[in-house]
Amino acid sequence: MSNANRMQGARMLNRRKGWMAVVLCTVVTLLYAQPPQQKDFLSFQKSFKRVGLAFESREEMLRKEFAAKGLTWPAKYMYIRSFKYDSQLEVWVKGDKKEKYRLFKTYKVCALAGGLGPKRYEGDYQVPEGFYYVNEFRPNSSYHLALGVNYPNPSDRILADPVKPGGDIYVHGSCVTVGCIPLTDALIEELYVLAAFTKNEGQDYIPIHVMPVLFKKDKSKELLEKQLAAQPEYKPMAGIMEKVYYYFNTHKQLPTIMINAKGEYMMAQEFTIPKKVIPPKFKENTEPRRSAARTVTFGENDFYPYVNTQPKFPGGLPAFQKFIDQLAAELADFMPEEGAKRLFIDVDFVVDAKGNVVNVKPGSRANNEMNNLIIDRFEAMPAWSPALRQDKAVPMKLVQNIMVEAKPKAAEKAEEEEE
Incomplete structure (x- = not known):
């Protein structure tokens, strides 16, 4: 083979190599x-x-x-x-x-x-x-x-x-x-x-x-x-x-x-993988569990098995239910990360003869943060209309159940929005 032919062959080979490099980076053709x-x-x-x-x-x-x-x-x-x-x-x-x-x-x-x-x-x-x-x-x-x-x-x-x-x-x-x-x-x-x-x-x-x-x-x-x-x-x-x-x-x-x-x-596009959005952790049980700040001592004879008129929350039952729903939404922030998605908490409390809420005691299912929040919210209630027995205001024990549902995690919300 002559030198001219060798040079021509080399040029053709180089062209082919360059062409292959271009093709390998072309998404449409490849x-x-x-x-x-x-x-x-x-x-x-x-x-x-x-x-x-x-x-x-x-x-x-x-x-x-x-x-x-x-x-x-x-x-x-x-x-x-x-x-x-x-x-x-x-x-x-x-x-x-x-x-x-x-x-x-x-x-x-x-x-x-x-x-x-x-x-x-x-x-x-x-x-x-x-x-x-x-x-x-x-x-x-x-x-x-x-x-x-x-x-x-x-x-x-x-x-x-x-x-x-x-x-x-x-x-x-x-x-x-x-x-x-x-x-x-x-x-x-x-x-x-x-x-x-x-x-x-x-x-x-x-x-x-x-x-x-x-x-x-x-x-x-x-x-x-x-x-x-x-x-x-x-x-x-x-x-x-x-x-x-x-x-x-x-x-x-x-x-x-x-x-x-x-x-x-x-x-081809410049892109950085977004940092993972970590769902906010529910607060750990670090705050000490406390008893009600507003505690009153009652005798055995201070409560009656029957009254003529039940205690009444300002605005009636619909207003009280709204209060409970709002409290349940706040409590959801303190639900454990693992375990049940729904929690039922019994709250014992007393409406005294003046209509004040005292002796608030959440059930054992509430963790420390839930316990403290429930006490704070109940004690901040406006005064009730007290129970009446023969037209006389008397204290009365009540029990309220609160259903708390865990909030969807941030990752689950993102998945719903994506779909």
Whole structure:
């Protein structure tokens, strides 16, 4: 070969290397490219008996559910997010590119193979982790119906076994798996119909992000941390998945995900994972338990088994019930973090002959802070109309039950708002 030919060959090789570097960092061509949309896609799918029956049984139900949630039907964009350890699969939809995604439904993944960590070779029984898209609609699957996941994607082709990385990964029915994401037949029918409509609306790819855990759940995150301690090489991948998870939760839009020449995922947008909002802890029982400050000594003969008129709170029973409800809301701040979500506290007290509330004694179920707050609030009551016996004001013992319900934790509230 002449020197000129060698130089020309070297230039061509350099061009190819540069081209490969660009492609490896281009999300559209690498992660989400698909063949052009098939004409009359829905009719083609319905030509298969199993899919046709699924449309008959699921389409109208989906329309109604979308309407009930104020969602555009059919969805123009769809995003699937699955969490391996937590066995959940979320479906997010929107009707316009500029809109934020909204959660349509969370499905239960009914079986799991393998453990935390990416799939790296054929026969490892691992469910892949990473950023994928639907690359196939399989109407005649051996597992009822199936949506293909484009494993191995370009990242996997670099990092997984170069000869036998594995393949044939699907979200499918029949509730069995050796490395896929299985749903029940009823749920895959619903998901398949929804995805078919979205594809027919023009979405060239439906992204599927398969994540190790639901990062906002403390127990799941703790399990992942243990796995990362034993498998530190897995940490960068888990870190980018967590970053993408929180980016989406924050913006309800998908970030641009790229792959570098090492096969590592990168996120184009600048983003810092928000600091975890720690639910405020209920106060510990540090304040000393005290007796009522306003204590009066009564003799055995000061109380009567019967009176002509019962004591009356200013404003009557409705006003007293309002007072109890407000007190119960305050007491909820002192409910224990663990244990019962509801607590019933009996409060003994006396309305004396002048209508003053004295000798307030909360039951033993109240902790120190509850005890002290109850005494403070009862003693700050306005004067009652005292009990009357033969037109004479007399003291009377009363017992009031207060039902205290624990407040939802901040994390639970955030989860409700997110959904």
